[in-house]
Amino acid sequence: MSAHRAILLAGGNRGDVAATMERVGELLAARAGRVVAASASYESAPWGFEAEGRFLNRAFVVETALGSEALLDVTQQIERDLGRNGMAEALERACTGERYASRVIDIDMMFYDAEVISTPRLTVPHPLLHVRTFALRPMCEVAGDMVHPVLGRTVRELCREAELAEEAERRRAESCGGDNEKPLRLWDDDLDDLSI
Numbered sequence: 536m537s538a539h540r541a542i543l544l545a546g547g548n549r550g551d552v553a554a555t556m557e558r559v560g561e562l563l564a565a566r567a568g569r570v571v572a573a574s575a576s577y578e579s580a581p582w583g584f585e586a587e588g589r590f591l592n593r594a595f596v597v598e599t600a601l602g603s604e605a606l607l608d609v610t611q612q613i614e615r616d617l618g619r620n621g622m623a624e625a626l627e628r629a630c631t632g633e634r635y636a637s638r639v640i641d642i643d644m645m646f647y648d649a650e651v652i653s654t655p656r657l658t659v660p661h662p663l664l665h666v667r668t669f670a671l672r673p674m675c676e677v678a679g680d681m682v683h684p685v686l687g688r689t690v691r692e693l694c695r696e697a698e699l700a701e702e703a704e705r706r707r708a709e710s711c712g713g714d715n716e717k718p719l720r721l722w723d724d725d726l727d728d729l730s731i
Contacts, residue, residue: 538568538598541606542646542678544661544670545595548581548588549639555617556593559642562613567606568599574676579669581635588637594645594673603647607657610642645674649684660685668697 545559556576564570574594581590599606618639627637645661652659660683664670671694674681679691686693 538600539603539606539648540571540646541567541597541599541603541644541648542674542681543595543597543610543642544592544645544673545640545642546590546592546638546669547640548590548637550618552576552591552639555640556591558617559593559613559640560595562616563595563597563610566613567601567609568597570595571598572596572677574673577669577673579672581637590669592669592673594670594677596677603644603650603652603659604654604657606647607644610644614640614642643670645670646678646681646684649682651684665693666697666700668694668701671697 543563545556547555553576560570560573572595576591576593579590579592581588597606601609619641620639624638628634643661644657644659645664647659650659661670665683665686671690674690675694679689679694681690682688683690683693688696
């Protein structure tokens with residue numbers, strides 16, 4: 536059986552995340568295949584929700600004989616073994632109204648060879664990869680020349696584009712009076728409600 540190359544991203548913001556990242560590498564090697572590269576851990580702010588703790592993210596390149604869904608099964612079992620609690624995360628999301636929640640560990644499959652996969656359980660490449668600098672930065676370290684099979688650009692190119700967009704957003708927010716303030720926007724429908 537031929538080996539496949541998967542790029543996985545592990546991240547978390549609860550508990551001893553650095554130790555958890557080390558354990559992820561060990562468990563991937565024991566259960567999924569050969570870990571041929573692992574990035575350093577990169578710290579980032581929570582993406583898409585508010586949380587107290589910052590995240591650590593780390594990319595792993597794994598050569599595996601497992602099919603993509605079998606590899607997904609392995610990564611999800613590793614998450615559970617390391618303390619990920621889906622019910623607790625669902626409760627947190629319900630209480631906060633946020634789409635995402637803090638977690639001990641999350642392992643996402645960014646790439647599986649150069650395949651495009653769309654099943655009820657798995658979408659590869661990860662659909663938001665190109666806008667997530669927290670994923671692209673560690674991936675640049677271990678797979679910067681990998682070409683996104685849908686977008687046709689390397690991980691390094693996508694990272695630079697995402698960093699530029701992030702910087703433009705930061706500058707826009709600053710020009711509007713701070714990071715938390717949004718610019719006033721009037722849409723055509725709003726003009727109907729104005730009486731002068």
